[in-house]
Amino acid sequence: MVGALEATLLRGIEGIELIVFDKGSKTINGQRDWRFREPFDVLLHMHASWRANLLAWRIPARLKIGFDRARAREGQWLFTNRKIAPRPRAHVFDGNFGFAEALGIAQRVLRWDIPVSDADRAFAREQIPDGCTTLLISPCSNVRPRNFRNWRPERYGEVARHAVARHGLRVVVSGGRSPLEADYARQITSQIEPGKVRNLAGQTTLKQLLALIERAAAVMCPDSGPVHMATAVSTPVIGLYASTNPMRAGPLDPRWSVNCYPEAVLAAYGRPPEELRWGLRVRDPQVMDRVAVAAVTAKLDALMAAKPARDQTF
Numbered sequence: 026m027v028g029a030l031e032a033t034l035l036r037g038i039e040g041i042e043l044i045v046f047d048k049g050s051k052t053i054n055g056q057r058d059w060r061f062r063e064p065f066d067v068l069l070h071m072h073a074s075w076r077a078n079l080l081a082w083r084i085p086a087r088l089k090i091g092f093d094r095a096r097a098r099e100g101q102w103l104f105t106n107r108k109i110a111p112r113p114r115a116h117v118f119d120g121n122f123g124f125a126e127a128l129g130i131a132q133r134v135l136r137w138d139i140p141v142s143d144a145d146r147a148f149a150r151e152q153i154p155d156g157c158t159t160l161l162i163s164p165c166s167n168v169r170p171r172n173f174r175n176w177r178p179e180r181y182g183e184v185a186r187h188a189v190a191r192h193g194l195r196v197v198v199s200g201g202r203s204p205l206e207a208d209y210a211r212q213i214t215s216q217i218e219p220g221k222v223r224n225l226a227g228q229t230t231l232k233q234l235l236a237l238i239e240r241a242a243a244v245m246c247p248d249s250g251p252v253h254m255a256t257a258v259s260t261p262v263i264g265l266y267a268s269t270n271p272m273r274a275g276p277l278d279p280r281w282s283v284n285c286y287p288e289a290v291l292a293a294y295g296r297p298p299e300e301l302r303w304g305l306r307v308r309d310p311q312v313m314d315r316v317a318v319a320a321v322t323a324k325l326d327a328l329m330a331a332k333p334a335r336d337q338t339f
Contacts, residue, residue, distance in 0.1 A: 026053075069090050073092055082104055109123035110127070113303065135277075158193070160195070196221060197222070210225075252276050265316050266282060
């Protein structure tokens, strides 16, 4: 079961049927009154939220596997009859592997089989031609009014100008169709020399975005979906973190991320992260200002000097 937007990325994986839940209209595959005729053998309840709890409650399954009590937020433990093994202060990735282990699958194979069509790859090749080393910037985490994960557009512009001048990179700015994302893309691209940047905000599907990420030399973004899309295609991520903890949900390869979360937590709560709840967020509108342009350009310089091999062994 997957959200309508996420389904556009995952659709076509061999052997997997997608049951689409539209979060906006609260319908399953377009139908508000839905019933599953036969029970499933197993439900993996992998998202701890009340909306997911209500869905899990309505899905008939003999075995409903959820998080251990410590991680079963928002009452998730009430809606499951088996728990995965505790794994305190773990990356979300490790937590998800706990569900596989609960089914007796011990090996960890980092493999993503997200199908991308020839047409989508051709689109990406047109935007990022062969031999055109490109930095892809996905600047917005989300568009909610009280979002604390977005960096300032003028700072993205400074890094982009550095990427062009110092490394001869071309810049592609991506994003959705919201007014905020369109404004971010406009502000960033206006700071870069014409011919060195392309604004694709609102012009790509998720599969086209994945194809673009696959061709990029690096992706720069805050805590957001493109971080994990880049991991799926082995593209290095320059992650920007202050509001959220990258040790919990950042790139699997953390070498190129700028992590200001520890200092932000100390300033907000007077205690270091290791003494507080795992996954605690810093909800300060200015928290991302802790991420300095110089720190980000230093990571970009180091990445370009290292030219990391594209593998999936982290």
